[in-house]
Amino acid sequence: MVSIISVAKAAGVSNKTVSRVINGEPYVTEETRERVEKAIRDLGYIPNMAARLIRSSRSNTFGIITDYVSTTPYSVDIVRGIQDWANANGKTILMANTGGSSKREAEIWKMFQSHRIDGVLYVTMYRRTVDPQAGDVRIPTVMINCRPQTHELLPSIEPDDYQGAQDLTRYLLGRGHRKIGYIRLNPILLGAQLRLDAFRKTAAEFGLAESDLSIRLGMEGPVGAEKNYVFAVATEMLQQKDRPTAIMSGNDEMTIQIYIAAMALGLRIPEDVSIVGFDDFRTVSLALKPELTTAALPYYDLGLEGAELLNSVVTGNKVPSSRVMPCKLVERTSVRSV
Amino acid sequence: MVSIISVAKAAGVSNKTVSRVINGEPYVTEETRERVEKAIRDLGYIPNMAARLIRSSRSNTFGIITDYVSTTPYSVDIVRGIQDWANANGKTILMANTGGSSKREAEIWKMFQSHRIDGVLYVTMYRRTVDPQAGDVRIPTVMINCRPQTHELLPSIEPDDYQGAQDLTRYLLGRGHRKIGYIRLNPILLGAQLRLDAFRKTAAEFGLAESDLSIRLGMEGPVGAEKNYVFAVATEMLQQKDRPTAIMSGNDEMTIQIYIAAMALGLRIPEDVSIVGFDDFRTVSLALKPELTTAALPYYDLGLEGAELLNSVVTGNKVPSSRVMPCKLVERTSVRSV
DNA sequence: ACACACGTTGTCGACGTTGTCATAGAAATA
DNA sequence: TATTTCTATGACAACGTCGACAACGTGTGT
Structure with missing residues (x-):
């Protein structure tokens, strides 16, 4: 060489x-x-990076720890955001996923240490609380899409599920909908609760009664093996004689089943029912006809900002602090004014 | 330290x-x-890995170069397969994506060299031919889901699109379908041609005439900005007075639109039309009701075998050779016997 | 008693790079 | 002219690890 x-x-x-x-x-x-x-x-x-590192003990490398990146297609954009930042700033990325095993997680932290990583981005595919082993290890860490369970104060970057659901609810209300159905995401996901709260409170503030809202559970159980009631629940909801004029769905994926349920009952979208999703998972939201109005999760920005934040923590420029990034309403054609 | x-x-x-x-x-x-x-x-x-590497000039690290991993949710499983292999065999993975830019690709190869990578896995998200810069660089390379355009003989691992489509066609024929529609994938994808060929030949071998087949283009244009005719084409196909009893779709994503088109015309699946997809993209194939019969692409195995193959190339144990991995038919409930 | 083999441990240098310090000449200042 | 400052370069050590080889002690066979 x-x-x-x-x-x-x-x-x-x-x-x-x-x-x-x-x-x-x-x-x-x-x-x-x-x-x-x-x-x-x-x-x-x-x-030779290795020689450089050994001399200067600065690896210019960030590590990414994820739980299930590869098994869920949603939030890969977080990784893309991180990579783009790294790329623009001359950093290298080492990536590993735990697959949910904490034994595996411990190995990964060790591996990161042995590569003298400058900092770690701890990323989860669903927004939730976690208990990373960063404290044992003293590597600067930033959490993306999740927050530490324990008292430790690690900086984190999360999407604003509340604001997203609020925007969506207001959009529906603004279009004249007064009977609104809501099919809930798996409650073990942190976002699920926030979105539901936002829906409830926003509707209440507007003056709707709880009886104008039809709130049903769409999924439950452990991630990756959940029970799925969406089709059945949607069918039932739409057969009520006083059925909602609009349905809000926990996420875009679930709206596939809502569309099919509606159409199987001979209802037209949006003429007979309006539907909104959440996530802007484009494989679905653009494939559905009419295309789906939804709230885009700021995954890419989460990654970008997370990397940026980690960098300031590493260089000691900034006090670590947590942030929330806004969701953006994407208006398409699945909602009509009543 | x-x-x-x-x-x-x-x-x-x-x-x-x-x-x-x-x-x-x-x-x-x-x-x-x-x-x-x-x-x-x-x-x-x-x-300290860096010190170890500098001494022994063996990094025990593989690099992954991808085009658009992060932007397409499909083939992330390839990466998962690679990571699982690496993990089981004590290797580290360095990952980067080009986003389609060849300038960026050159930078990545350079970065890999500066980390003294042992070998590279060149992964594309759609099966296609590519022209990697591996030759300039003399790092052992294995291609996954793609093949070299030029004369260079790099070993590759690819899915058997032909066999997958053949199985699907036979399945439909075996269930008594004699009028079959086919909505084509974007023709610039290598898999598109192979799947269509398999469909045509298998139908012909069985004795169907070209007039029993209704073959239409569903998408075209550059990846990421393609024009999408699926909904319109499916609607048209299903309005023919002599309409097909089954429709085969280029991939699962397209079947969303076919389902909706069928239902909008008041047709029931599978009673009035049977539908099969391709890919087993579970976010879609399991969300559709009835759930979709499709052919699973062996993405995970592609990654696993690719890493294994690269390892033998690196250690010099084996002559590099190319392989094809079978697709697996996943039978669900979107097809009925006629 | 001797040579010899074997198991166990240590010494030293090299890998490729950069930080520290020294040096030499040129330019600026007194 | 003498002294200081600055620019441009080099010599050398050090980072953490491991390979080559040396050295020591204990037992074995003669």
């Missing part, structure tokens, strides 16, 4: 001077700089 | 002896071994 020394020889300078050129340090004549750069090109020299 | 030397001091032995214990080398008394292990635990020592 071609090293800094071979370059130095080829350029007729010392290895330190080559180092200076590589790192853009001052005190190199334009002429020597060019000679060195030519030698680098000719020999195809590429700096 | 606690190093091998501090451990050596604490245990009252030389650093070399500590090294022996860490690497499980022979010629250490049980007693010294225990003393050293205790010191390691007490000090919380964790080996």
Whole structure:
């Protein structure tokens, strides 16, 4: 492997001077700089990160720990956001997922330490509380889409589920809907509670009675093996003689079943029922006809901001603090005014 | 940071002896071994990979280059397969995606080299031909879900789209369907052509005439910005007076629109039309009611086998060769016998 | 008693890089 | 002219680990 020394020889300078050129340090004549750069090109020299790290004990690498990235298609955008940030700022990303096993998580932290990672982004696929082993290890950590269960104060970045559901509810109310159905997400997800609360409170503030709201559970059970009642619940809801004019769904995926339930009953969307989702999972929200009005979770921004925040924690520039990122209402054609 | 030397001091032995214990080398008394292990635990020592790499020039790290992992929810399972293999075999994974930019790809190869990666897994999200820059760089490379465009012979692992579509077609024929519609995937995807070929040939072998087949284009245009005709095409196909009894779809995502088109025309699935998909993208195939019969792409296995193959290439155990992995028919309830 | 083998441990240097400090000449100041 | 400051470069050590080899002690066979 071609090293800094071979370059130095080829350029007729010392290895330190080559180092200076590589790192853009001052005190190199334009002429020597060019000679060195030519030698680098000719020999195809590429700096050895390992050697650099060993000398300067700064790896310029962030680690990502996830639970189930790969098994759920939703929040991969978080990872994309992180990677784009890393990419723009010359950092390397080491990524591993626990698959839910805490034994595996311990191994990952160890692996990260052995690579002398600068910081860790702890990412979950569903918004929830977790108990990361960061404290044992003293690596700067930022939580994305989740928050620490224990008292430890790790900075976190989360989506504003409440605001998203509030916007959606107001949108429906603004369009004249007064009887609204709500099919709930799995209650073990942190977002589920927040979205439901927002729906309830916003409707109440507007003046709707609890009896105008038809709230039903769509899913429950452990993540990955949940029981799914959505189709049945939607069918039932739409067969009531005083049926809602609009249905709000825990997420976009569930709306597939709501659409089908509605159509099987001969109802047209949005003429007979309006429907809104949550997430803006585009594989679904754009495939449905009419296309789905929904609230986009700011996954990409979560990743971007998370990386940025971690960086300031690592460099010690900023007091760690937690943040919430807004959801954005995406208006399409699944809602009509009544 | 606690190093091998501090451990050596604490245990009252030389650093070399500590090294022996860490690497499980022979010629250490049980007693010294225990003393050293205790010191390691007490000090919380964790080996420095960078130093190890610099000494032994073996990083035990594989790189993954992808095009759009993060933007498409489908084939994340490939990555999961790779990670599980790496995990079981004590390898570290470095991952980066090009987002389609070849400038970015060049940077990634450089980054991989600077980390002295042992080998690269080149993964695409859609099956297609590509032109990786592996040759310039001489890092062992295995292609997953894609194949090299040029003459270079890089080993590759791909799904057997042909066999998958063949199985699906036979399944439909076996259930008595004689008029079959086919809505084509975007033709720029390699799998699209193979699936269509399999459908055509299998139907012809069975004795169906070209006029029994109703083949229509569902999507076209550049990936990520394609035009989508599926809903319109499906509606048209189902309004023919001599309409097909079954529709085969390029992928599962497209079947959402086919379901909705059918239901909007008052047709019931599977009583009036049977439908099959492709991919087993479970977010869709399980959400549809009735649940979708489809062919599962072996994404997870692609990753697992790819990593395994790369490993044999790196260790020089095996002649690089290309492989194809079978798709598996997943029978659910969207097809009836006629 | 001797040579010899074997198991156990230590010494030392090298990997590629950068930080520290020294040096030499040029330019600026007194 | 003498002295100081600045620019440009190099020599050398150090980071943490492991491989090569040396050295020590204990037992074995002669």
